[in-house]
Amino acid sequence: MSSVSNKDVALYIINFLKQSVADKTIAEDYVESMDVAIDCIADAFEVNKDDDKKALTQFGGKSLPELLKGFASSSAASSSNDKTDKPSPVIVDDETKAKADALKVEGNRFMASKDYPAAIAKYTEAIALDPTNVVYLSNRAAAYSSARDHQQAIEDAKKAIQLNPEFSKAYSRLGLAEFALGNPKAAMEAYQKGLDVEGETKSEAMRKGYETAKKRVEEQLEDSISTTDRDDGASRGGAGSGAGAGGLPDFGSMFGGAGGPGGGMGSFADMMNNPQLMQAAQQMMSNPDAMQNILNNPAIRQMAQSMGLGGPDGPDLSNLMNNPMFSQFMGRGSQGDNNES
Template sequence: MPSDQTSKDLALGIVDFLKSAIADGTITSDDAESVEVAIECLSDVFQVDESRKEQVYGKQNLLSIFNAFQRLKERKKSSEPAETTEAAPSGPSEADKAKAEELKAQGNKAMGLKDYGSAIDFYTQAINLDPTNAIYLSNRAAAHSFSGAHEEAADDARAAIKIDSNYTKAYSRLGLALYSLGDAEGAVNAYSNGLKLEGATPSEAMKRGFETAKKKVAEDLDSVVPVTTDEEEISSRSAPSDSGAGAGAGAGGFDLNSLMNNPAIAQMAQKFMSNPGALSDMLNNPALKGMMDNVKNSGSMPDMNDLMNNPMLQNMAKNFMGNKK
């Protein structure tokens, strides 16, 4: 196999290295036979001429040359200037902070003019310059609330709290946003956290917001679980429990379904329809007026059984229907 002289000289160095490794015990006796076979193969393939060793390597060998190369490489590496990497900025620059404050002032001015769209824009620019400032986010939350964007207001308030959990105004802005979204319970929690941080001197806005949200929670609870008064409880206990009263039965046993299905009552109603004056005469009856006054004063309907068995009413009905006995 033809080969250039450089390859042959390199193969010479490898053969010399392997023979030295066998001689000094680097290669164990168990492996020596295999390595010797490899040496023979290399010598044949590259036509190694061992007589050229001193001419090619002098007093060196392949191992010493490699070690020298490694030392040179290390020295070169140590002499090279260390690579400098720019540290990531730890926060906004002083110039950015100053500009952000100017933008915040412009946003506050726009809020005073009720120009909430411009205020949001100014606060957004300030946040972009200094995203670590909770005040900018809280102020934008207020602008969102005034413009009716309550979801965005809640998001900004939460972001402000995440940056600075001790910034109380953010809790007030969050409470207002949640209340406006119909989450009165969440608003109570937000205002409550703000009040805890404000301590002995709570702000009027925080107190007012908390009380308003708490009242709304109570109203929502009352609408789900109606409060029963003592009078209603007594009335319900005194009502007949007989299931035969039907779905139309009310307080005092007043059964509207039974009343409407009573033939006598139906006939009486037809009589009233054909003779309106008779109804007026009946309602002006002193005894009946007294009974109706009692119903008005007591606030409850009379017992239907009592009405049907009342002799006075029975007599009035007979006279009205023309059924005298």
């Protein structure tokens, strides 16, 4: 078909309208309107309406309906092909398969000798020859994991699963790589799918992999709960539950109030065995200001008075600090007792 101009198209349409009137496709009532339309098109495009048949040569001698019918058929066929076109399955001949399998055997030998880069290279060659064999992808995933390239192992394992979802070893490769990258939940899910594929004949490796990943997931959950509890406790406790002046423990609460449990202070031996008191001893001795505030506590005042330190107005700090019994209580005595055995 030669170059088509707008005038050719106008004449082509005029021909269509004339033919429609001639074969009475148009009702008699509209014939006059068609004549007006033809005259208008001819005037607008400055063409001779009687040259309409010459326009057919520009369109292969086909009338407008014939041309459009052919175009519609061609478009429908093209659309149908677009919908049904799928990648053609890769067909590997027996000779190529044999070469690929020989490369796989070489790769297995390199794996046995722990030459993982060489094994990866051989498996890659085998995959290039026969991309339909899921074993080659699975083996290369194992080689990547052995070479500590776990991300590549994951990619190969996923490709293997896509190629054959029933190949259980691919799930094992995926689980191992995910676990090595610190993703125990993903590993557990991969192993679980592998167990599902294996059905009644579950392998020991798959079962152990699943249990190991599951245990790690549970440990992470416990660690998370413990951390949350510690953070909550710290935010609620401030300087510590029962804190007193200077961040030191509230000794009044340790002794059960001014009179102690049952109205008594308890024996000195009981106080010596109180772990909270012993833990705070060194802090108190290094912070006299905080200690003076603590001595205002009625329970502490009563304890000091029971030791003969100070009168009814309260203990004297200098006397109390120099009292041998109190110093020993506070941990300022012989250090030899603190040595580990």
